[in-house]
Amino acid sequence: MADKVVMYTDGACKGNPGRGGWGVVLRYGGACKTLHGGEQHTTNNRMELMAAIRGLRALTRPCQIELYTDSQYVRKGITEWLAGWKRNGWKNSAKKPVKNADLWQELDTETARHKVNWHWVKGHSGNPDNELADELANQGVAELSGS
DSSP, X not given: OOOEEEEEEEEEEEETTEEEEEEEEEEETTEEEEEEEEEEEEOHHHHHHHHHHHHHHTOSSOOEEXXXXXXXXXXXXXXXXXXXXXXXXXXXXXXXXXXXXXXXXXXXXXXXXXXXXXXXXOTTSSOHHHHHHHHHHHHHHHHHHTO
């Protein structure tokens, strides 16, 4: 796993639930690739998860990834809560079904292909790649509404 990738992910939602978008910035060597998309009826947390899933899925071979997200939900979910959810049959500590279990399962599958270090970055704080991921997520929303 020699390939080292830096990835920034972000999600956006106009209304929660509402129209949502996701954005990804991938950096490898001197190259930069961006991805974005959206869904008509979703939530902010689903779009945050989708950004990480789509970014990881875009990589064609196993990589060493430094993944930056401004979502504590995503970072804590994957690093702290996921093992317990799997152990408990996708139930949370209150014995209720885990919200967004379908996307958590997809993220778990995509993560298993790589060596991922998860980082939290403060949103809207001037980090250029986080700001770009945010712009891409909002572009995903805008393209849904034609604006």
